[in-house]
Amino acid sequence: MLPNWLTEEYLQPRLRTYYNDDRLKVLKIWSKAATGKGENFVGIMTRIYVNYQLGDGSVQEKSYIVKQALPEDVPQAEVFFEYELxxxxxxxxxxxxxxxxxxxxxxxxxxxxxADAITVDREHSTMILEDLAPLKxxxxxxxxxxxxxxxxxxxxxxxxxxxxxxxxxxxxxxxxxxxxxxxxxxxxxxxxxxxxxxxxxxxxxxxxxxxxxxxxxxxxxxxxxxxxxxxxxxxxxxxxxxxxxxxxxxxxxxxxxxxxxxxxxxxxxxxxxxxxxxxxxxxxxxxxxxxxxxxxxxxxxxxxxxxxxxxxxxxxxxxxxxxxxxxxxxxxxxxxxxxxxxxxxxxxxxxxxxxxxxxxxxxxxxxxxxxxxxxxxxxxxxxxxxxxxxxxxxxxxxxxxxxxxxxx
CATH class of the missing domain: 3.90.1200 (Aminoglycoside 3'-phosphotransferase; Chain: A, domain 2)
Known part of the structure; x- marks a missing residue:
């Protein structure tokens, strides 16, 4: 489930900066969980898929890993914030x-x-990272x-x-x-x-x-x-x-x-x-x-x-x-x-x-x-x-x- 703020409008300028292409246009985003139950206790990991058009007109589809901090009301989150994880x-x-x-x-x-960081967003305690799976x-x-x-x-x-x-x-x-x-x-x-x-x-x-x-x-x-x-x-x-x-x-x-x-x-x-x-x-x-x-x-x-x-x-x-x-x-x-x-x-x-x-x-x-x-x-x-x-x-x-x- 994508957070409601992670939209095409949010991602587009960040991908433009990362790929150094100010005409890049995000067409579509969708997602699925990147880890199964019990595999990650410290945060929420989601794999997102993005369709985007480059400045030269070509269209690409790539995946990225979104890492989010746990919500502050989750019981274990307090200790993770104490240690500034x-x-x-x-x-x-x-x-x-x-x-x-x-x-x-x-x-x-x-x-x-x-992996490279596409963006680090401190307001949302989130990072969008390069997905290493397509790189084998x-x-x-x-x-x-x-x-x-x-x-x-x-x-x-x-x-x-x-x-x-x-x-x-x-x-x-x-x-x-x-x-x-x-x-x-x-x-x-x-x-x-x-x-x-x-x-x-x-x-x-x-x-x-x-x-x-x-x-x-x-x-x-x-x-x-x-x-x-x-x-x-x-x-x-x-x-x-x-x-x-x-x-x-x-x-x-x-x-x-x-x-x-x-x-x-x-x-x-x-x-x-x-x-x-x-x-x-x-x-x-x-x-x-x-x-x-x-x-x-x-x-x-x-x-x-x-x-x-x-x-x-x-x-x-x-x-x-x-x-x-x-x-x-x-x-x-x-x-x-x-x-x-x-x-x-x-x-x-x-x-x-x-x-x-x-x-x-x-x-x-x-x-x-x-x-x-x-x-x-x-x-x-x-x-x-x-x-x-x-x-x-x-x-x-x-x-x-x-x-x-x-x-x-």
Whole structure:
């Protein structure tokens, strides 16, 4: 359903500007939902189709993605506005991403980072974006997750993103306004405390339902539960000698899109959804991405993949003539290890990300509230052999590193 203000008269001047054709005429607009029920809790996404006539008389039909903020009366909208998710993404598409893309282009680093923004409309908290589907970009299977070629391609893209972000922070710090120094664990905000503590409660309920896991980790996790927001904040803290850049903040299977060759091999990748970008260590993105998106059989390649990302990041920073301190590989590995608690926090979302059952919800609070619907949904997403194996392996690793103990 199109918003009533999105008319031919509204869209025409914006397409004229984007295509640099002051005689372009919009003939017709129609739409359909761009995501299914339960696929997007943060906003409303619609794919619109537009018939328009160019100045040379030719007629074209193209599709675009319209991203709207949730109405303010929707219960979860309040917390999204508190963390400025919509302002942040509009800033990303209007100011930050175009500047990052320009920096990369000027340095001779090829490849696009994301879709173009046709228009950013702050009055309506809406963006109209290029539709990547006609360009043959598609999502990989979120249930099967990513193999090594997909993973390495994404790590290369993140390395370009992180390098451009570091240079942008150095040369154009005014573009990274206050919202880019806010994240879900910011100590001066409380809205997401209920979300994470509720999701951790669901996780603990699952662990306590598995006798072996309960025996090994139940008591430790129960004691840990009141500390997770502070430990999450420490993950985002950056020391003076560490590399700080703009991260994507939500890089997982569904937020990257791949282009394939005729044999079905991935050739390029772009990122989408930029509500959670913030300035911190790039290692935060690595933990989140590798935890949520890498196939289980490749988990033992983690150290190799960190080196792969580091080498690409260093190479891009040098091409961009970055004048800040570039960490050595050993220093970067220490920075990565220092943020390993992020893997536990990211893992709270993973059962939802890979869930392929019949229990649906469009209510964000079902992820974390102990309502009948919430508990039913949480139990459904955890009812999986894959989730059990992931959890068993992750908790064993974290426990071996003393990360399930109370920290000083």
């Amino acid at each position: 919509y302002t942040r993404e509009m800033d990303m598409y209007e100011f930050v991403l175009p500047k990052m893309q320009k920096l990369l282009h000027e340095a001779g680093i090829s490849g696009r980072l994301t 970009y598609v999502n990989a299977d979120r249930v099967k997750l990513l193999d090594l070629p997909h993973t390495k391609l994404t790590l290369e893209m993140l390395a370009k993103f992180h390098a451009a972000g570091a240079v942008l922070k150095q040369r154009h710090p005014e573009l990274l306004t206050k919202c880019f120094y806010t994240h879900f664990f910011s100590r001066d905000k409380k809205g997401y405390t209920e979300v994470y503590t509720g999701m951790f409660r669901a996780f603990l309920r699952f662990v306590n339902g598995q006798p072996n896991l309960k025996k090994s980790y139940g008591d430790k996790l129960a004691k840990l539960s009141s500390h997770i927001m502070e430990y999450g904040a420490r993950v985002f803290d950056v020391e003076e000698n560490e590399l700080q850049t703009l991260i994507h903040g939500d890089c997982w299977t569904t937020n990257v899109m791949f282009h394939y060759d005729a044999e079905g091999s991935p050739q390029s990748v772009v990122a989408i959804d930029f509500q959670l970008g913030s300035c911190t260590s790039p290692a935060v993105d690595l933990h989140y991405f590798l935890t949520t998106s890498l196939r289980e059989e490749f988990k033992d390649r983690e150290s190799e993949l960190v080196v792969y990302h580091y080498n690409a990041l260093k190479r891009n920073l040098e091409k961009l003539s970055y004048t800040g301190l570039i960490p050595s590989l050993q220093e970067y590995q220490v920075q990565f290890e220092r943020r390993r608690f992020m893997s536990l926090l990211a893992n709270l979302f993973k059962p939802i990300m890979i869930y392929n059952g019949s229990e649906e919800t469009s209510d964000f609070s079902s992820l974390y509230k102990e309502t009948p619907e919430g508990i039913r949904y949480q139990n459904a997403v955890y009812d999986s052999d894959v989730v059990l194996r992931n959890t068993t392996n992750l908790l064993a690793l974290l426990d071996s590193k003393k990360l399930l103990d109370i920290q000083k």
